[in-house]
Amino acid sequence: MSDLNLDPTQLDRYSRHIIMDDVGPEGQKALLDADVLVLGAGGLGSPIVQYLAAAGVGRLGIADDDVVERSNLQRQIVHADADVGRPKVESAAEFVAELNPDVTVDAHETRVTADNVDELLADYDFVVDGSDNFETRFLVNDACTLAGVPFTHGAIYRFEGQITSFTEGQPCYRCLFPEAPPAGEIPDCSEAGVLGVLPGTVGCIQATETVKWILQDAGLAPEADTLDGRMIFYDAMAMTFEDVPVQPDPDCPVCGDDPAISSVQDVEYVETCAIGAD
Amino acid sequence: MEWKLFANLKEVVGQSEVEVDVQSGETFGDALDALLEAHPELAAEVLNDDGELRDHIRVLHNGDNPFVSAEGRDTELEAGDELALFPPVSGG
Numbered sequence: 001m002s003d004l005n006l007d008p009t010q011l012d013r014y015s016r017h018i019i020m021d022d023v024g025p026e027g028q029k030a031l032l033d034a035d036v037l038v039l040g041a042g043g044l045g046s047p048i049v050q051y052l053a054a055a056g057v058g059r060l061g062i063a064d065d066d067v068v069e070r071s072n073l074q075r076q077i078v079h080a081d082a083d084v085g086r087p088k089v090e091s092a093a094e095f096v097a098e099l100n101p102d103v104t105v106d107a108h109e110t111r112v113t114a115d116n117v118d119e120l121l122a123d124y125d126f127v128v129d130g131s132d133n134f135e136t137r138f139l140v141n142d143a144c145t146l147a148g149v150p151f152t153h154g155a156i157y158r159f160e161g162q163i164t165s166f167t168e169g170q171p172c173y174r175c176l177f178p179e180a181p182p183a184g185e186i187p188d189c190s191e192a193g194v195l196g197v198l199p200g201t202v203g204c205i206q207a208t209e210t211v212k213w214i215l216q217d218a219g220l221a222p223e224a225d226t227l228d229g230r231m232i233f234y235d236a237m238a239m240t241f242e243d244v245p246v247q248p249d250p251d252c253p254v255c256g257d258d259p260a261i262s263s264v265q266d267v268e269y270v271e272t273c274a275i276g277a278d
Numbered sequence: 279m280e281w282k283l284f285a286n287l288k289e290v291v292g293q294s295e296v297e298v299d300v301q302s303g304e305t306f307g308d309a310l311d312a313l314l315e316a317h318p319e320l321a322a323e324v325l326n327d328d329g330e331l332r333d334h335i336r337v338l339h340n341g342d343n344p345f346v347s348a349e350g351r352d353t354e355l356e357a358g359d360e361l362a363l364f365p366p367v368s369g370g
Binding site for chain 2: 043044130157176185187238244245249272
């Protein structure tokens with residue numbers, strides 16, 4: 001084990017991982033060597049950041065341009081009452097620092113835009129989309145798909161969640177939804193409300209997908225089945241999980257046979273995120 | 279045959295499952311028309327001005343997108359088929 005450079009404290013801290021054949025010291029080393037970018041430090045980002053930090057993901061990028069509001073605290077459990085008014089990336093980074101000294105946090109206090117997304121993604125192996133608006137979601141899909149960066153997607157609405165992963169090139173989010181709905185048509189959490197624990201469930205599934213991807217990338221967990229090619233619909237009210245296929249669309253504007261989008265600069269990420277929107 | 283509705287589509291109708299009187303041999307388009315006839319309040323949410331499905335609305339027939347893997351509105355249905363209609367959501 002010494003050749004994997006896990007020190008005695010790490011062997012203890014991660015012993016419940018290391019003891020499993022599907023993780024072992026190699027898998028833990030892969031987690032410690034992984035660079036993961038979490039987009040959004042809100043309801044989804046909170047459990048994602050917490051579990052990835054606890055798992056020992058060595059470098060966590062956290063991107064968010066919001067400050068903590070009191071109305072966030074019902075679900076955004078990485079922030080505390082005293083954090084109201086502070087940048088979310090700051091309190092999230094502090095949480096990680098207190099939880100696990102093995103994890104380095106890159107706090108990106110910025111809104112992800114077409115102008116900075118490529119540079120932001122370039123430093124990471126895997127992206128977790130826990131953002132809170134369609135513009136960012138379509139931008140993240142397009143940028144990750146074009147750059148070949150695997151990512152997992154989670155989104156919430158009142159009592160419902162949608163979770164999927166795109167790690168094998170095809171399909172992508174636009175195969176399922178070619179364009180976003182017009183602004184305001186499907187209300188966000190501030191307009192529609194959201195069950196506080198809902199993003200906990202959805203974010204934990206996204207964190208699970210991330211850890212499994214890292215293990216599989218290291219040649220481990222051969223039986224692991226990810227959410228590639230399928231989307232989970234979680235209904236907290238009915239307490240049901242439904243699993244539907246996500247099929248590659250030959251007409252997809254990003255990953256189809258004759259894609260119209262070859263760069264995020266081809267799209268205006270406003271309103272419906274259409275090509276050449278004006 | 280039963281339609282399942284998600285997110286705001288479910289809320290517009292007020293229920294998540296809607297039974298429609300469509301027989302084997304009829305088409306996906308027939309089932310969609312029957313749903314919208316029973317719940318006309320849904321039409322503005324799912325159809326554009328040309329009466330086609332809006333770009334952000336997805337449909338499923340037994341878990342598959344009939345517009346990708348079958349004949350779209352002309353896809354023939356069989357008794358017991360499951361149909362679904364859902365939008366993307368964005369909250370985080």
